[in-house]
Amino acid sequence: MKPIHIAIIAIAAGINGVLDAFGVVSAQIVPGVAAFYPAVAFQIAFGAWFGIWGVLGCWLGAFFGGVISGMPVLPALVMKFGAGLQALVVALAFRAFNVNPALPTKKDWVYYIIFGVVVAHLFGATWGVGSLAAFGIIPWGVFWVAWVPWVIGNMIVVAIITTPLFLGVSRVVLRSAAYMKGMVA
Numbered sequence: 001m002k003p004i005h006i007a008i009i010a011i012a013a014g015i016n017g018v019l020d021a022f023g024v025v026s027a028q029i030v031p032g033v034a035a036f037y038p039a040v041a042f043q044i045a046f047g048a049w050f051g052i053w054g055v056l057g058c059w060l061g062a063f064f065g066g067v068i069s070g071m072p073v074l075p076a077l078v079m080k081f082g083a084g085l086q087a088l089v090v091a092l093a094f095r096a097f098n099v100n101p102a103l104p105t106k107k108d109w110v111y112y113i114i115f116g117v118v119v120a121h122l123f124g125a126t127w128g129v130g131s132l133a134a135f136g137i138i139p140w141g142v143f144w145v146a147w148v149p150w151v152i153g154n155m156i157v158v159a160i161i162t163t164p165l166f167l168g169v170s171r172v173v174l175r176s177a178a179y180m181k182g183m184v185a
Contacts, residue, residue, distance in 0.1 A: 004177055005053045005184075012046045012057020013064065015039075016083065020065025030138045032071060032079060033129065033146040039065070040086060040124075040154045041161035044116045047087030048094045048101040048166070049173045051180035055091055059084025075135040082128030086154070089120040095183060102170035103163075112166070117158050125150035 019039035027035040039062060046054030062083035066076035093115035094101065100108045129146045132138045138146060173179050 008046075008050045008053040008178055009057040009060065012042070012050065012054050013061035015042050016046075016058045016061025017064040017068070018061075020062045020080070020083065021069045022065075029149050030132070030142055030146045032066070032075075032132045032137055033150050035149055035153050036157065037150075037153060038157060038161065039083065040121070041157050041165065043083055043087040044090050044120060044158050044162045045101070045165045045169075047089070047091035048099070048116070049170070049179055051091050051095070051183040051185075053180065053184070055084050055087040058087040071137075072135075075131065075137055079128050079131035079135070079137075082124040082126075082131065085127050086120040086124035089123050090116050091183060093119070095181075100170075100174075101166050102174060103166050116162065117155055121151045121154040121158075124154070 016039045019042065020037075023034040023037035023039055029035050039058075043058040043062075046058055048054075050057070059081060062080035063076050066080050067073055071079070093099065093111060097107075097111045099111045099115075101112075103109050103112055125147045129138070129143055129150060132146070133140045133143055
């Protein structure tokens with residue numbers, strides 16, 4: 001692990017921790033699930049830009065944000081893996097399909113929409129809401145009441161925040177030492 005990786009983890013964790021705590025306490029649908037979750041915009045970008053280091057930072061930040069907002073430690077550790085999972089889906093897909101986060105081609109846009117705007121949240125919501133129910137924080141009977149807004153809310157946030165991030169910031173990130181072409185380097 002290089003110093004740049006530690007810096008990426010720390011920055012991603014800090015941003016995601018603050019945004020996670022803000023999102024979860026400001027607009028809860030059920031305990032632990034926010035109608036507006038701005039952290040996801042950065043989770044998608046950090047997974048695309050920084051590979052596993054961005055994923056780890058997103059997960060740690062979401063974990064700390066969950067604990068700060070009142071979630072018990074063990075459920076937060078498990079449930080907030082859903083945030084990391086959203087970043088991981090994008091990190092893996094962008095590398096597997098050679099997607100440029102600056103979105104210069106139609107192909108890049110198609111894969112971004114499929115994996116960053118849609119698929120990542122199907123995995124994240126399923127893991128996250130399932131974890132909340134498994135720990136008894138919410139009853140299984142409200143699974144869909146939490147899952148549907150998680151997916152739709154995240155799709156909206158990513159479309160309106162991550163898209164401009166990719167278009168406006170990716171060119172700078174791609175030229176920096178922080179960008180990870182592969183998952184780890």
